[in-house]
Amino acid sequence: xxxxxxxxxxxxxxxxxxxxxxxxxxxxxxxxxxxxxxxxxxxxxxxxxxxxxxxxxxxxxxxxxxxxxxxxxxxxxxxxxxxxxxxxxxxxxxxxxxxxxxxxxxxxxxxxxxxxxxxxxxxxxxxxxxxxxxxxxxxxxxxxxxxxxxxxxxxxxxxxxxxxxxxxxxxxxxxxxxxxxxxxxxxxxxxxxxxxxxxxxxxxxxxxxxxxxxxxx
Amino acid sequence: xxxxxxxxxxxxxxxxxxxxxxxxxxxxxxxxxxxxxxxxxxxxxxxxxxxxxxxxxxxxxxxxxxxxxxxxxxxxxxxxxxxxxxxxxxxxxxxxxxxxxxxxxxxxxxxxxxxxxxxxxxxxxxxxxxxxxxxxxxxxxxxxxxxxxxxxxxxxxxxxxxxxxxxxxxxxxxxxxxxxxxxxxxxxxxxxxxxxxxxxxxxxxxxxxxxxxxxxxxxxxxxx
Numbered sequence: 001x002x003x004x005x006x007x008x009x010x011x012x013x014x015x016x017x018x019x020x021x022x023x024x025x026x027x028x029x030x031x032x033x034x035x036x037x038x039x040x041x042x043x044x045x046x047x048x049x050x051x052x053x054x055x056x057x058x059x060x061x062x063x064x065x066x067x068x069x070x071x072x073x074x075x076x077x078x079x080x081x082x083x084x085x086x087x088x089x090x091x092x093x094x095x096x097x098x099x100x101x102x103x104x105x106x107x108x109x110x111x112x113x114x115x116x117x118x119x120x121x122x123x124x125x126x127x128x129x130x131x132x133x134x135x136x137x138x139x140x141x142x143x144x145x146x147x148x149x150x151x152x153x154x155x156x157x158x159x160x161x162x163x164x165x166x167x168x169x170x171x172x173x174x175x176x177x178x179x180x181x182x183x184x185x186x187x188x189x190x191x192x193x194x195x196x197x198x199x200x201x202x203x204x205x206x207x208x209x210x211x212x213x214x215x216x217x
Numbered sequence: 218x219x220x221x222x223x224x225x226x227x228x229x230x231x232x233x234x235x236x237x238x239x240x241x242x243x244x245x246x247x248x249x250x251x252x253x254x255x256x257x258x259x260x261x262x263x264x265x266x267x268x269x270x271x272x273x274x275x276x277x278x279x280x281x282x283x284x285x286x287x288x289x290x291x292x293x294x295x296x297x298x299x300x301x302x303x304x305x306x307x308x309x310x311x312x313x314x315x316x317x318x319x320x321x322x323x324x325x326x327x328x329x330x331x332x333x334x335x336x337x338x339x340x341x342x343x344x345x346x347x348x349x350x351x352x353x354x355x356x357x358x359x360x361x362x363x364x365x366x367x368x369x370x371x372x373x374x375x376x377x378x379x380x381x382x383x384x385x386x387x388x389x390x391x392x393x394x395x396x397x398x399x400x401x402x403x404x405x406x407x408x409x410x411x412x413x414x415x416x417x418x419x420x421x422x423x424x425x426x427x428x429x430x431x432x433x434x435x436x437x438x439x440x441x
Contacts, residue, residue: 038261039280053414054326057262057280060312060333061287063323066407068316070291089283091290094317099290107280193417196429202422 001076001120004031006109009044011037020109022077022121029130031077031121033085039106046113058107062114069094075108077121080128182211220346222299225254227270227331227341230263239263241328243300243341245348252352254300254343256308262328269335281329285336288314295339296320298330302344303351304419324411406435 007023007030018040022031035043042058045051055063065071070093079086087108089101112119121130185208192201225243232239238257245251258266265281268274278286288295296313299322303309310327313320325333334341343352409432416425 036261038259042280053418054307055324055329056326057284057329057332060323060325060329061280061284063407064284064288064291064293064312064314066404067314067321067323068291068293084277089287091287093291101283101286101290102278103283104277104279107278107283110280111283193422198417198422198426198429201420201425205420205422 002027002029002123002126004077004119004121006043006047006113006119009040009047011040020106022109022119024126024130028132029126030133031126031130033077033105035104035106039104039110042110043106043113046110058110058114061111065115072111072115072117073098074118074120075103075112077105077108077119077125079122080125085125182208185211220344222297222342223345223348225300225341225343227266227335228253229270230258230267241266241331243331243343245352250355252348252354254348254352256300256327258326258328262326262332265332266328266335269332281332281336284333288333288337292316295333295337297340297342298325298334300327300330300341300343300347302347304415307418309415406432406439409435 003025004022005025007021009018009020011018017034018037019032019034020040020043022033023029042056046058052059070091073090073092075090076088077085078088085105087103087105089103089108089111091099091101093099109119111117185204189201189204189208192198192204224246226246228242228244230239230241239260241256241258241263243254243256245253265279268279275282293314293316296315298310298312300308300310308327310325310330311322312325312330312333313322331341333339409428413425413428413432416422416428
Protein backbone atom coordinates (compact mmCIF):
# COMPACT_ATOMS: atom_id res chain seq x y z
CA UNK A 1 0.00 0.00 0.00
CA UNK A 2 1.22 3.47 -0.90
CA UNK A 3 0.39 6.52 1.24
CA UNK A 4 -1.48 9.14 -0.77
CA UNK A 5 -2.89 12.62 -0.22
CA UNK A 6 -5.62 14.52 -2.00
CA UNK A 7 -4.01 16.71 -4.64
CA UNK A 8 -7.23 18.31 -5.78
CA UNK A 9 -10.73 17.98 -7.15
CA UNK A 10 -11.14 18.95 -10.77
CA UNK A 11 -13.98 19.35 -13.14
CA UNK A 12 -13.58 20.02 -16.80
CA UNK A 13 -16.07 21.04 -19.43
CA UNK A 14 -14.92 18.06 -21.48
CA UNK A 15 -16.14 15.38 -19.12
CA UNK A 16 -19.50 15.05 -17.42
CA UNK A 17 -18.02 14.08 -14.07
CA UNK A 18 -15.40 15.58 -11.80
CA UNK A 19 -12.21 13.81 -10.74
CA UNK A 20 -10.44 13.58 -7.46
CA UNK A 21 -6.68 13.27 -7.93
CA UNK A 22 -4.61 11.53 -5.29
CA UNK A 23 -0.87 12.11 -5.13
CA UNK A 24 1.76 9.87 -3.63
CA UNK A 25 3.12 11.46 -0.45
CA UNK A 26 6.69 10.14 -0.83
CA UNK A 27 6.89 10.13 -4.58
CA UNK A 28 5.46 11.53 -7.74
CA UNK A 29 2.65 9.20 -8.74
CA UNK A 30 -0.81 10.63 -9.28
CA UNK A 31 -4.05 8.67 -9.33
CA UNK A 32 -7.12 10.24 -10.97
CA UNK A 33 -10.53 8.88 -9.97
CA UNK A 34 -13.77 9.92 -11.63
CA UNK A 35 -16.45 10.61 -9.02
CA UNK A 36 -19.94 12.12 -8.70
CA UNK A 37 -20.61 15.83 -8.35
CA UNK A 38 -22.04 15.58 -4.86
CA UNK A 39 -19.04 13.58 -3.67
CA UNK A 40 -16.66 16.03 -5.36
CA UNK A 41 -18.26 18.92 -3.50
CA UNK A 42 -18.03 16.97 -0.24
CA UNK A 43 -14.30 16.33 -0.79
CA UNK A 44 -13.56 19.92 -1.84
CA UNK A 45 -15.35 21.23 1.25
CA UNK A 46 -13.35 19.01 3.59
CA UNK A 47 -10.10 19.82 1.80
CA UNK A 48 -10.71 23.55 2.21
CA UNK A 49 -11.76 22.94 5.82
CA UNK A 50 -15.07 24.59 5.08
CA UNK A 51 -18.04 23.56 7.10
CA UNK A 52 -21.43 23.39 5.47
CA UNK A 53 -24.19 25.43 7.09
CA UNK A 54 -25.92 22.15 7.89
CA UNK A 55 -24.18 18.79 8.25
CA UNK A 56 -24.15 16.63 5.12
CA UNK A 57 -24.10 12.83 5.23
CA UNK A 58 -20.33 12.63 5.81
CA UNK A 59 -20.57 15.05 8.73
CA UNK A 60 -23.31 12.86 10.17
CA UNK A 61 -21.02 9.84 9.78
CA UNK A 62 -18.26 11.71 11.59
CA UNK A 63 -20.68 12.67 14.39
CA UNK A 64 -21.80 9.05 14.75
CA UNK A 65 -18.20 7.83 15.00
CA UNK A 66 -17.45 10.46 17.62
CA UNK A 67 -20.63 9.72 19.57
CA UNK A 68 -19.81 6.02 19.91
CA UNK A 69 -16.07 6.47 20.37
CA UNK A 70 -15.17 4.66 17.15
CA UNK A 71 -12.60 5.76 14.60
CA UNK A 72 -11.50 5.28 11.03
CA UNK A 73 -7.91 4.03 11.04
CA UNK A 74 -7.28 4.26 7.33
CA UNK A 75 -8.97 4.07 3.98
CA UNK A 76 -7.56 2.18 1.01
CA UNK A 77 -8.17 2.25 -2.72
CA UNK A 78 -7.73 -1.46 -3.17
CA UNK A 79 -8.70 -2.43 -6.67
CA UNK A 80 -9.58 -1.36 -10.18
CA UNK A 81 -11.79 -3.80 -12.07
CA UNK A 82 -13.62 -3.16 -15.34
CA UNK A 83 -13.13 0.56 -14.97
CA UNK A 84 -14.49 0.68 -11.42
CA UNK A 85 -12.39 1.56 -8.40
CA UNK A 86 -12.97 -0.25 -5.13
CA UNK A 87 -12.07 1.02 -1.69
CA UNK A 88 -12.17 -0.08 1.92
CA UNK A 89 -12.78 1.79 5.14
CA UNK A 90 -10.92 0.35 8.13
CA UNK A 91 -12.97 0.91 11.27
CA UNK A 92 -12.05 0.53 14.90
CA UNK A 93 -14.80 0.38 17.49
CA UNK A 94 -14.62 1.86 20.99
CA UNK A 95 -13.76 -1.58 22.36
CA UNK A 96 -10.90 -1.88 19.87
CA UNK A 97 -12.51 -4.33 17.44
CA UNK A 98 -11.32 -3.80 13.88
CA UNK A 99 -13.50 -4.25 10.81
CA UNK A 100 -13.37 -3.43 7.13
CA UNK A 101 -16.21 -1.94 5.09
CA UNK A 102 -16.62 -2.01 1.32
CA UNK A 103 -16.84 1.52 -0.07
CA UNK A 104 -16.50 3.69 -3.13
CA UNK A 105 -13.24 5.67 -3.12
CA UNK A 106 -15.14 8.99 -3.11
CA UNK A 107 -17.00 8.19 0.10
CA UNK A 108 -13.88 6.77 1.71
CA UNK A 109 -11.86 9.89 0.82
CA UNK A 110 -14.61 12.31 1.92
CA UNK A 111 -14.72 10.53 5.28
CA UNK A 112 -10.94 10.23 5.66
CA UNK A 113 -10.48 13.98 5.18
CA UNK A 114 -13.07 14.72 7.87
CA UNK A 115 -11.61 12.40 10.48
CA UNK A 116 -7.96 12.90 9.54
CA UNK A 117 -7.39 9.26 8.53
CA UNK A 118 -4.59 8.37 6.10
CA UNK A 119 -5.46 7.43 2.51
CA UNK A 120 -3.65 4.54 0.81
CA UNK A 121 -3.69 3.13 -2.70
CA UNK A 122 -2.68 -0.38 -3.71
CA UNK A 123 0.59 -0.61 -5.63
CA UNK A 124 -1.17 -2.51 -8.46
CA UNK A 125 -3.82 0.19 -8.82
CA UNK A 126 -1.13 2.85 -9.11
CA UNK A 127 0.65 0.74 -11.71
CA UNK A 128 -2.52 0.29 -13.72
CA UNK A 129 -4.01 3.77 -13.54
CA UNK A 130 -1.49 6.12 -11.96
CA UNK A 131 0.69 8.54 -13.88
CA UNK A 132 3.86 10.47 -13.17
CA UNK A 133 4.17 14.05 -14.30
CA UNK A 134 7.34 14.31 -16.46
CA UNK A 135 8.66 17.37 -14.58
CA UNK A 136 8.52 15.42 -11.31
CA UNK A 137 10.89 12.67 -12.45
CA UNK A 138 14.17 12.81 -10.59
CA UNK A 139 12.76 15.45 -8.32
CA UNK A 140 10.67 13.25 -6.11
CA UNK A 141 10.62 14.24 -2.49
CA UNK A 142 12.70 17.39 -2.79
CA UNK A 143 9.98 19.76 -3.93
CA UNK A 144 6.25 19.54 -3.72
CA UNK A 145 5.03 18.58 -7.15
CA UNK A 146 3.68 21.34 -9.32
CA UNK A 147 -0.04 21.08 -9.03
CA UNK A 148 -2.28 21.55 -12.00
CA UNK A 149 -3.58 25.10 -12.01
CA UNK A 150 -7.02 24.07 -10.92
CA UNK A 151 -5.67 22.59 -7.71
CA UNK A 152 -4.62 25.98 -6.50
CA UNK A 153 -8.04 27.41 -7.14
CA UNK A 154 -9.96 27.53 -3.91
CA UNK A 155 -13.41 25.98 -4.11
CA UNK A 156 -16.13 28.49 -4.74
CA UNK A 157 -17.19 30.10 -1.51
CA UNK A 158 -20.78 30.88 -0.91
CA UNK A 159 -19.96 33.32 1.83
CA UNK A 160 -21.88 36.52 1.45
CA UNK A 161 -19.48 39.37 0.84
CA UNK A 162 -21.88 42.26 0.72
CA UNK A 163 -21.08 45.14 -1.59
CA UNK A 164 -20.38 48.27 0.38
CA UNK A 165 -23.32 50.63 0.19
CA UNK A 166 -21.14 53.26 -1.50
CA UNK A 167 -20.54 51.09 -4.54
CA UNK A 168 -24.19 50.87 -5.36
CA UNK A 169 -24.96 54.56 -4.95
CA UNK A 170 -25.60 56.52 -8.09
CA UNK A 171 -23.06 59.11 -9.22
CA UNK A 172 -23.58 62.58 -7.85
CA UNK A 173 -25.17 61.20 -4.74
CA UNK A 174 -28.39 63.17 -5.19
CA UNK A 175 -30.54 60.05 -4.99
CA UNK A 176 -28.20 58.16 -2.73
CA UNK A 177 -29.94 55.51 -0.66
CA UNK A 178 -30.13 56.47 2.98
CA UNK A 179 -27.72 54.56 5.18
CA UNK A 180 -30.66 53.00 6.97
CA UNK A 181 -32.14 51.44 3.82
CA UNK A 182 -33.09 47.80 4.11
CA UNK A 183 -30.44 46.64 1.69
CA UNK A 184 -27.66 48.41 3.49
CA UNK A 185 -28.91 47.16 6.85
CA UNK A 186 -29.03 43.57 5.59
CA UNK A 187 -25.51 43.84 4.28
CA UNK A 188 -24.31 45.24 7.61
CA UNK A 189 -26.15 42.41 9.35
CA UNK A 190 -24.29 39.84 7.21
CA UNK A 191 -20.99 41.48 8.07
CA UNK A 192 -21.78 41.59 11.78
CA UNK A 193 -22.64 37.88 11.77
CA UNK A 194 -19.45 37.07 9.84
CA UNK A 195 -17.44 38.92 12.53
CA UNK A 196 -19.43 37.16 15.28
CA UNK A 197 -20.61 40.56 16.56
CA UNK A 198 -23.99 39.26 17.57
CA UNK A 199 -24.99 42.21 19.79
CA UNK A 200 -24.67 44.46 16.73
CA UNK A 201 -26.48 41.81 14.68
CA UNK A 202 -29.39 41.82 17.13
CA UNK A 203 -29.63 45.63 16.90
CA UNK A 204 -29.59 45.55 13.08
CA UNK A 205 -32.13 42.71 13.01
CA UNK A 206 -34.56 44.80 15.08
CA UNK A 207 -34.03 47.82 12.84
CA UNK A 208 -34.71 45.67 9.77
CA UNK A 209 -37.85 44.24 11.35
CA UNK A 210 -39.17 47.71 12.16
CA UNK A 211 -38.54 48.90 8.60
CA UNK A 212 -39.99 45.68 7.19
CA UNK A 213 -43.24 45.99 9.13
CA UNK A 214 -43.42 49.67 8.16
CA UNK A 215 -43.27 48.61 4.51
CA UNK A 216 -46.22 46.33 4.85
CA UNK A 217 -48.51 48.90 6.41
CA UNK B 218 -38.10 20.24 22.15
CA UNK B 219 -40.84 18.77 24.29
CA UNK B 220 -43.59 18.47 21.69
CA UNK B 221 -44.99 14.91 21.47
CA UNK B 222 -43.85 12.84 18.51
CA UNK B 223 -46.01 11.69 15.61
CA UNK B 224 -44.85 8.68 13.59
CA UNK B 225 -44.67 9.19 9.83
CA UNK B 226 -44.23 6.98 6.79
CA UNK B 227 -42.06 7.98 3.89
CA UNK B 228 -44.62 8.26 1.10
CA UNK B 229 -42.46 9.08 -1.86
CA UNK B 230 -40.05 11.46 -3.50
CA UNK B 231 -41.51 13.53 -6.27
CA UNK B 232 -39.96 15.92 -8.72
CA UNK B 233 -41.01 19.50 -8.27
CA UNK B 234 -40.35 21.33 -11.45
CA UNK B 235 -40.97 24.94 -10.53
CA UNK B 236 -38.06 25.22 -8.15
CA UNK B 237 -36.26 22.35 -9.77
CA UNK B 238 -35.92 20.56 -6.48
CA UNK B 239 -37.34 17.18 -5.51
CA UNK B 240 -39.79 16.87 -2.64
CA UNK B 241 -39.73 14.35 0.14
CA UNK B 242 -43.28 13.47 1.20
CA UNK B 243 -44.03 12.11 4.66
CA UNK B 244 -47.51 11.04 5.78
CA UNK B 245 -48.93 10.53 9.26
CA UNK B 246 -48.78 6.79 9.98
CA UNK B 247 -51.60 6.24 12.44
CA UNK B 248 -54.38 8.49 11.18
CA UNK B 249 -57.61 7.95 9.28
CA UNK B 250 -56.92 11.00 7.19
CA UNK B 251 -53.16 11.48 7.35
CA UNK B 252 -51.64 14.91 7.31
CA UNK B 253 -48.64 15.35 5.01
CA UNK B 254 -45.31 17.02 5.36
CA UNK B 255 -43.30 17.96 2.25
CA UNK B 256 -39.65 18.93 2.41
CA UNK B 257 -37.68 20.16 -0.59
CA UNK B 258 -34.36 18.31 -0.67
CA UNK B 259 -31.30 17.94 -2.88
CA UNK B 260 -31.21 15.72 -5.96
CA UNK B 261 -28.55 13.39 -4.62
CA UNK B 262 -30.43 12.96 -1.36
CA UNK B 263 -33.68 12.36 -3.26
CA UNK B 264 -32.09 9.57 -5.29
CA UNK B 265 -30.71 8.08 -2.08
CA UNK B 266 -34.22 7.97 -0.57
CA UNK B 267 -35.84 6.70 -3.77
CA UNK B 268 -33.59 3.64 -3.95
CA UNK B 269 -34.67 1.85 -0.75
CA UNK B 270 -38.30 2.96 -1.28
CA UNK B 271 -38.31 1.06 -4.55
CA UNK B 272 -36.26 -1.82 -3.23
CA UNK B 273 -33.34 -1.01 -5.49
CA UNK B 274 -29.76 -1.78 -4.59
CA UNK B 275 -27.06 0.35 -6.16
CA UNK B 276 -24.22 -1.45 -7.93
CA UNK B 277 -21.78 0.07 -5.45
CA UNK B 278 -22.63 1.30 -1.96
CA UNK B 279 -23.37 5.03 -1.83
CA UNK B 280 -22.52 7.14 1.22
CA UNK B 281 -25.72 6.18 3.07
CA UNK B 282 -25.10 2.48 2.50
CA UNK B 283 -21.62 2.96 3.93
CA UNK B 284 -23.12 4.84 6.86
CA UNK B 285 -25.68 2.09 7.52
CA UNK B 286 -22.96 -0.58 7.29
CA UNK B 287 -20.81 1.42 9.68
CA UNK B 288 -23.62 1.74 12.24
CA UNK B 289 -24.35 -1.98 12.02
CA UNK B 290 -20.71 -2.94 12.28
CA UNK B 291 -20.27 -0.79 15.37
CA UNK B 292 -23.20 -2.47 17.10
CA UNK B 293 -25.12 0.79 17.26
CA UNK B 294 -28.87 0.95 16.72
CA UNK B 295 -30.64 3.86 15.06
CA UNK B 296 -33.56 4.09 17.50
CA UNK B 297 -35.50 6.70 15.56
CA UNK B 298 -35.08 9.84 13.52
CA UNK B 299 -37.05 12.93 14.39
CA UNK B 300 -37.75 15.94 12.21
CA UNK B 301 -38.04 18.49 14.95
CA UNK B 302 -38.54 22.01 13.78
CA UNK B 303 -38.34 24.51 10.98
CA UNK B 304 -36.79 27.88 11.41
CA UNK B 305 -36.07 30.52 8.76
CA UNK B 306 -37.08 27.98 6.09
CA UNK B 307 -34.57 25.40 7.31
CA UNK B 308 -35.69 22.06 8.69
CA UNK B 309 -33.82 20.53 11.62
CA UNK B 310 -33.78 16.83 12.36
CA UNK B 311 -31.96 14.49 14.66
CA UNK B 312 -30.81 10.89 14.55
CA UNK B 313 -31.18 9.06 17.88
CA UNK B 314 -28.59 6.33 18.41
CA UNK B 315 -28.36 3.62 21.02
CA UNK B 316 -24.92 2.22 21.60
CA UNK B 317 -23.50 0.91 24.83
CA UNK B 318 -23.93 4.11 26.82
CA UNK B 319 -26.88 6.46 27.01
CA UNK B 320 -28.84 7.19 23.82
CA UNK B 321 -27.46 10.08 21.79
CA UNK B 322 -29.18 12.55 19.52
CA UNK B 323 -27.17 13.86 16.57
CA UNK B 324 -28.02 16.95 14.57
CA UNK B 325 -28.91 16.12 10.95
CA UNK B 326 -30.71 17.32 7.87
CA UNK B 327 -34.07 15.56 7.38
CA UNK B 328 -32.93 14.02 4.07
CA UNK B 329 -29.86 12.37 5.59
CA UNK B 330 -31.88 11.20 8.60
CA UNK B 331 -34.61 9.66 6.42
CA UNK B 332 -32.10 8.07 4.00
CA UNK B 333 -30.41 6.44 7.00
CA UNK B 334 -33.72 5.43 8.62
CA UNK B 335 -34.83 3.63 5.45
CA UNK B 336 -31.57 1.64 5.43
CA UNK B 337 -31.63 0.72 9.10
CA UNK B 338 -35.36 0.13 9.57
CA UNK B 339 -35.64 2.98 12.07
CA UNK B 340 -39.01 4.73 12.47
CA UNK B 341 -39.41 8.33 11.31
CA UNK B 342 -41.13 10.87 13.57
CA UNK B 343 -42.00 14.53 13.44
CA UNK B 344 -42.90 16.68 16.39
CA UNK B 345 -46.59 17.46 16.71
CA UNK B 346 -45.70 21.14 16.87
CA UNK B 347 -43.94 20.93 13.49
CA UNK B 348 -46.81 19.02 11.89
CA UNK B 349 -49.22 21.66 13.10
CA UNK B 350 -46.98 24.44 11.84
CA UNK B 351 -45.87 22.99 8.51
CA UNK B 352 -48.11 20.00 7.80
CA UNK B 353 -50.58 19.93 4.92
CA UNK B 354 -54.16 18.82 5.42
CA UNK B 355 -55.18 16.15 2.90
CA UNK B 356 -56.84 17.65 -0.13
CA UNK B 357 -54.95 20.90 -0.02
CA UNK B 358 -55.17 22.78 -3.26
CA UNK B 359 -52.24 23.36 -5.57
CA UNK B 360 -52.20 27.00 -4.50
CA UNK B 361 -51.79 26.01 -0.86
CA UNK B 362 -48.96 23.73 -1.85
CA UNK B 363 -47.13 26.45 -3.75
CA UNK B 364 -47.41 28.87 -0.86
CA UNK B 365 -46.29 26.16 1.49
CA UNK B 366 -43.24 25.31 -0.58
CA UNK B 367 -42.19 28.91 -0.87
CA UNK B 368 -41.77 28.85 2.86
CA UNK B 369 -40.05 25.59 3.53
CA UNK B 370 -36.97 23.94 2.20
CA UNK B 371 -34.03 22.10 3.50
CA UNK B 372 -30.80 23.97 3.29
CA UNK B 373 -28.47 22.83 0.53
CA UNK B 374 -24.99 21.82 1.62
CA UNK B 375 -23.97 25.41 1.51
CA UNK B 376 -20.42 26.32 2.34
CA UNK B 377 -19.85 28.91 5.01
CA UNK B 378 -16.56 30.25 6.26
CA UNK B 379 -16.72 28.89 9.72
CA UNK B 380 -14.43 26.50 11.50
CA UNK B 381 -17.07 25.53 14.03
CA UNK B 382 -18.11 21.91 13.82
CA UNK B 383 -21.35 21.53 11.96
CA UNK B 384 -22.54 18.66 14.01
CA UNK B 385 -24.14 18.62 17.38
CA UNK B 386 -24.01 15.73 19.75
CA UNK B 387 -26.40 15.84 22.64
CA UNK B 388 -26.65 13.11 25.19
CA UNK B 389 -30.24 12.17 25.81
CA UNK B 390 -31.74 9.62 28.11
CA UNK B 391 -34.31 7.12 26.96
CA UNK B 392 -37.14 9.61 27.32
CA UNK B 393 -35.36 12.12 25.20
CA UNK B 394 -34.66 14.52 28.03
CA UNK B 395 -31.21 16.05 27.99
CA UNK B 396 -28.72 14.52 30.31
CA UNK B 397 -26.14 17.13 31.25
CA UNK B 398 -23.91 14.79 33.20
CA UNK B 399 -20.94 12.79 31.94
CA UNK B 400 -20.14 15.29 29.25
CA UNK B 401 -16.59 15.64 28.10
CA UNK B 402 -15.45 19.15 27.09
CA UNK B 403 -14.95 18.32 23.39
CA UNK B 404 -18.51 17.03 23.30
CA UNK B 405 -19.86 20.13 24.98
CA UNK B 406 -17.93 22.35 22.58
CA UNK B 407 -19.42 20.57 19.58
CA UNK B 408 -22.88 20.94 21.03
CA UNK B 409 -22.43 24.64 21.75
CA UNK B 410 -21.14 25.23 18.23
CA UNK B 411 -24.17 23.46 16.78
CA UNK B 412 -26.49 25.57 18.92
CA UNK B 413 -24.66 28.72 17.84
CA UNK B 414 -25.15 27.79 14.22
CA UNK B 415 -28.84 27.28 14.78
CA UNK B 416 -29.18 30.55 16.69
CA UNK B 417 -27.58 32.44 13.78
CA UNK B 418 -29.86 30.78 11.21
CA UNK B 419 -32.85 31.63 13.40
CA UNK B 420 -31.64 35.23 13.87
CA UNK B 421 -31.56 34.72 17.63
CA UNK B 422 -28.50 36.90 18.05
CA UNK B 423 -28.81 37.49 21.79
CA UNK B 424 -28.59 33.72 22.23
CA UNK B 425 -25.76 33.64 19.65
CA UNK B 426 -23.78 36.24 21.62
CA UNK B 427 -24.23 34.21 24.81
CA UNK B 428 -23.15 30.99 23.10
CA UNK B 429 -20.15 32.71 21.47
CA UNK B 430 -18.94 33.84 24.92
CA UNK B 431 -19.53 30.39 26.37
CA UNK B 432 -17.54 28.79 23.54
CA UNK B 433 -14.70 31.27 23.95
CA UNK B 434 -14.37 30.66 27.67
CA UNK B 435 -14.56 26.89 27.16
CA UNK B 436 -11.82 27.09 24.52
CA UNK B 437 -9.70 29.27 26.80
CA UNK B 438 -10.05 26.82 29.68
CA UNK B 439 -9.10 23.89 27.44
CA UNK B 440 -5.90 25.66 26.36
CA UNK B 441 -4.78 26.04 29.95
